[in-house]
Amino acid sequence: MKKIFILCALTFVSIVIGFGKESLRKWTNQEGREISAELISLVNEKATLRMNNGREYVIELSTLSEADSNYARQWQKAKETAASMEEAGIKIGVPTEAIVETAFDQQTPPIQKGMISGWKAGLGEWRIDDGALIGDELPENNHASSLTHRLEATHLIITAEVQLGTAQQIAFACRDTVPPNLHLGRLYITPDKLWIQHMNGIAKTTKAEKLVTKKVKLDPEKWYNVTIEIIGDHYRAKVGKEEIEATHSRFADAKGIIALVNKGQGAKYRNVALWHAEPKE
Incomplete structure (x- = not known):
């Protein structure tokens, strides 16, 4: 059976609230430079970020701050959890x-x-x-x-x-x-x-x-x-x-x-x- 719930450090409610309404946020790289962008996808430790002007950039998580790379991984886990929750047929509770x-x-x-x-x-x-x-x-x-x-x-x-x-x-x-x-x-x-x-x-x-x-x-x-x-x-x-x-x-x-x-x-x-x-x- 595919394990339905994979996040233990954060509660599911905080995940839904924190990641379900994704929008522009500040991202900081290892050199301290910041940009404002929306996280679109995360594949093989590479994040696709979309700027407010619509331009997209693919960035290695290893180049981001620890806080931002962890955020991106948790965002991806939240997406996977939501998909598994839907597969399990959970509809009225969280x-x-x-x-x-x-x-x-x-x-x-x-x-x-x-x-x-x-x-x-x-x-x-x-x-x-x-x-x-x-x-x-x-x-x-x-x-x-x-x-x-x-x-x-x-x-x-x-x-x-x-x-x-x-x-x-x-x-x-x-x-x-x-x-x-x-x-x-x-x-x-x-x-x-x-x-x-x-x-x-x-x-x-x-x-x-x-x-x-x-x-x-x-x-x-x-x-x-x-x-x-x-x-x-x-x-x-x-x-x-x-x-x-x-x-x-x-x-x-x-x-x-x-x-x-x-x-x-x-x-x-x-x-x-x-x-x-x-x-x-």
Whole structure:
């Protein structure tokens, strides 16, 4: 999977604001000489600058000041990030800070309780095999398998790759910050449909309502990119090329736990990332 977010030193919001509205700026070379120009492109460490009169010059970054050469490289990275963000189908949010990025590529024997690559196995049996996380439901649990990660977030973006395998369904579950972390909402994925539901309560007090369902045709043996945006009361998801969205006031509540939930055996995950986000203007 192409890595979606590549800037860690700067937040995505500052990149969008700082580089998205490019205009004339001062550029200084190693000798201290200055010109005012707009950065048009950066290819192989060569920047194309356009003067106010329309004339363009190609300049080696090595001839510019350290601050200006770094600016040009960050500008290029911002362009690449924006393109990757569009490819991932992110539309209503802007990622600002990574919470966790887990490849699940370190071989790990089966566990039923405990930590696995920074996530907590609660129900079912989990392992990492051949570069993928696998979570199997256990009959004695009488419940789908569940792997969780704690966080504190208002707006949230989730990206991952999933393969259904022989599992009946998988879900990306979200719980709030109210002890004992009540259910908030879920995206369900099966071979023939997707649905989003809002939730409340916990265990036997859980209440849920399907807000939207979409018929799909997913190959259980194929890997699919998943992108979920929970921005305010808006919940939007993309699985492969399929998109689904819903709104509910419950989605605006603070998020405290994200869970990967499998019904059945054989579902796989890799490259799971959780991001703080802001609404896209």
